[in-house]
Amino acid sequence: MKASSTPRAAVVAALLALMTVPLWVGNSYYVDVASQILLFAVFALALNVLAGYAGLVSLGHAGLFAISGYTAALMLQAGFPHATAAAGAVLATLVTSAVFAVLALRATGIGFLMITLALGQTLWGIAYRWVNLTNGDNGVNIAARPAPFGISLAGAPSFYYATLVVFLLALAAMAAFDRSPFGASLRGTRDQARRMTALGYNVWLIRFLAFLFSGFWCSVAGLLYLYNKQFISPQVSALQASAEVLLMVISGGTATLLGPVAGAAIVVIMKYVVSAYVVRWNLVLGVIFVAIISFMPEGLVPGSVRIWGFARRRFFALPRRRGTVREGAQPQARCGPTGPLAGSAPQPPDQVWGGEGKDSRKPSPGAPP
Amino acid sequence: MTALTVTGLTKSFGGLRVTNGVDLAVEPGERRLIIGPNGAGKTTLFNLITGELASDAGKIVLFGQDITRAPCRRRAHLGLARTYQIITLFPRDTILRNVVLALLGLSGLRWNPVVDLARQRHLTVRAREALALVGLDRVADRPLTETSYGERRRVEIAMAMVQNPKVLLLDEPFAGLSIDERRDVRQLLAAIPPDVTIVMIEHNMDVALDFADRITLLHFGEVIVEGTRAEVVADPRTREVYLGE
Numbered sequence: 142m143k144a145s146s147t148p149r150a151a152v153v154a155a156l157l158a159l160m161t162v163p164l165w166v167g168n169s170y171y172v173d174v175a176s177q178i179l180l181f182a183v184f185a186l187a188l189n190v191l192a193g194y195a196g197l198v199s200l201g202h203a204g205l206f207a208i209s210g211y212t213a214a215l216m217l218q219a220g221f222p223h224a225t226a227a228a229g230a231v232l233a234t235l236v237t238s239a240v241f242a243v244l245a246l247r248a249t250g251i252g253f254l255m256i257t258l259a260l261g262q263t264l265w266g267i268a269y270r271w272v273n274l275t276n277g278d279n280g281v282n283i284a285a286r287p288a289p290f291g292i293s294l295a296g297a298p299s300f301y302y303a304t305l306v307v308f309l310l311a312l313a314a315m316a317a318f319d320r321s322p323f324g325a326s327l328r329g330t331r332d333q334a335r336r337m338t339a340l341g342y343n344v345w346l347i348r349f350l351a352f353l354f355s356g357f358w359c360s361v362a363g364l365l366y367l368y369n370k371q372f373i374s375p376q377v378s379a380l381q382a383s384a385e386v387l388l389m390v391i392s393g394g395t396a397t398l399l400g401p402v403a404g405a406a407i408v409v410i411m412k413y414v415v416s417a418y419v420v421r422w423n424l425v426l427g428v429i430f431v432a433i434i435s436f437m438p439e440g441l442v443p444g445s446v447r448i449w450g451f452a453r454r455r456f457f458a459l460p461r462r463r464g465t466v467r468e469g470a471q472p473q474a475r476c477g478p479t480g481p482l483a484g485s486a487p488q489p490p491d492q493v494w495g496g497e498g499k500d501s502r503k504p505s506p507g508a509p510p
Numbered sequence: 511m512t513a514l515t516v517t518g519l520t521k522s523f524g525g526l527r528v529t530n531g532v533d534l535a536v537e538p539g540e541r542r543l544i545i546g547p548n549g550a551g552k553t554t555l556f557n558l559i560t561g562e563l564a565s566d567a568g569k570i571v572l573f574g575q576d577i578t579r580a581p582c583r584r585r586a587h588l589g590l591a592r593t594y595q596i597i598t599l600f601p602r603d604t605i606l607r608n609v610v611l612a613l614l615g616l617s618g619l620r621w622n623p624v625v626d627l628a629r630q631r632h633l634t635v636r637a638r639e640a641l642a643l644v645g646l647d648r649v650a651d652r653p654l655t656e657t658s659y660g661e662r663r664r665v666e667i668a669m670a671m672v673q674n675p676k677v678l679l680l681d682e683p684f685a686g687l688s689i690d691e692r693r694d695v696r697q698l699l700a701a702i703p704p705d706v707t708i709v710m711i712e713h714n715m716d717v718a719l720d721f722a723d724r725i726t727l728l729h730f731g732e733v734i735v736e737g738t739r740a741e742v743v744a745d746p747r748t749r750e751v752y753l754g755e
Binding site for chain 1: 560582598
């Protein structure tokens with residue numbers, strides 16, 4: 142099998158596995174857990190845009206997630222149809238994201254983290270204390286899940302498939318974003334913001350648009366959460382929820398496509414599966430995180446890739462794979478003898494930088510002897 | 511029309527005035543050398559010209575256009591490019607991607623969140639051409655972390671030149687280079703088209719004096735000597751302040 146066909150086969154196998162989850166899981170509770178993994182994966186992918194690609198760690202994203210859920214829930218309670226409520230939720234989240242961005246992008250690093258934390262807590266306070274609107278700690282219920290195109294999502298399998306479609310769309314959007322010029326620009330602002338400005342980039346605007354992109358997928362995840370639980374309460378917007386999704390991103394691997402998905406799977410499985418068997422499941426989760434950070438500080442997915450590469454070389458004596466090197470390129474070649482610098486004789490200007498072929502500069506009259 | 515005119519440029523950090531009424535007029539195509547002892551305000555002057563620092567007073571004009579209040583990114587679009595004394599590249603990317611980012615900075619494509627950057631052949635071809643000119647085309651796909659200091663210096667120059675600048679600011683391009691690398695970079699700089707105006711900060715007088723048409727000597731943020739190479743070298747203030755005689 143060709144090396145290039147291996148990832149393709151893995152993708153096909155993963156897709157087949159995802160599409161048959163309700164068949165081989167059987168129990169509707171576990172199908173629901175699978176739905177939650179996917180919806181939290183969308184949430185983690187949204188945060189990864191900021192925490193991973195932009196290097197802006199947010200502790201207020203649960204607030205955006207909750208804005209979406211609350212807006213849709215309150216609109217549904219007010220009698221709006223599902224489509225209108227969903228559009229309203231996305232719009233409200235985008236507006237809130239824009240406000241968050243304008244306030245938080247005044248800083249980077251710990252300052253950004255603290256501002257987003259404060260904003261998230263503000264939303265939690267509103268959800269918790271504005272009882273007339275949000276029903277306080279009792280939360281808001283919705284009567285039923287939507288039925289897009291006449292397909293009822295009431296059952297666990299149908300809701301799972303709907304969530305899977307949204308998850309795959311989110312994954313495809315993130316993959317395109319990752320490879321796009323805008324994605325490269327965003328990573329550039331993370332690595333060398335000053336240099337990016339000097340190269341002509343509007344660093345603030347790039348970060349602002351990335352915040353909106355992240356907010357959009359937060360709103361989608363918030364909607365999925367509301368439809369899944371048919372209930373939303375202030376706990377969704379609490380600091381713990383923001384920290385949890387951040388842990389998903391960090392443990393899986395920041396700035397990777399599959400890292401947040403793996404992180405979401407770990408956290409959701411611990412919360413909804415392991416907790417049924419282990420009373421102190423939080424302790425187990427903590428041990429897993431410590432192990433990941435200790436042995437794979439770059440995260441579970443990139444760490445596994447690194448260990449797999451090491452094992453290939455160590456046990457199968459296979460050469461290191463260098464994905465970035467083009468076919469025909471000579472990665473080991475040194476730069477010295479190639480290009481116009483080859484040889485010791487100076488090159489005329491037109492042969493080097495493509496100038497006009499003549500040196501119009503006048504010799505300086507005051508040149509030292 | 512001058513390429514770059516700086517008039518009465520002033521900048522203070524707290525009580526310390528690091529740039530004190532600097533006047534500078536650089537003609538199109540000129541090679542201007544800025545010299546001065548450590549702490550003279552040379553790099554600060556560059557940061558003011560590129561807009562990375564805001565000036566307290568004074569005026570900066572690029573080819574007749576007042577850019578004093580223009581943001582740094584706008585100045586890049588107007589034809590101002592620079593390199594850094596402390597190499598400032600994108601360490602997680604390949605050499606090629608670094609140069610592509612420089613190209614992308616002036617392209618409307620940078621806002622596109624959909625197309626695949628690797629498939630934008632016009633960018634990669636131009637980036638490879640620029641890398642060929644600095645002798646790095648064969649290692650273009652190498653991660654930046656696996657390059658030498660001299661190679662990174664060449665990447666910096668390729669990134670600046672690929673933006674087709676009208677005025678190029680070079681901040682100590684020979685700093686930290688070996689004798690061979692210095693010779694290579696010197697050759698590269700000599701080959702930059704004559705229509706590109708170059709202002710260079712450099713301590714290495716062996717290479718810098720040979721390169722410059724005119725020299726400006728800064729001391730404590732002020733221009734104290736300006737003239738041709740012979741005039742500046744012969745000036746007793748140069749010897750006193752810079753050459754230590």
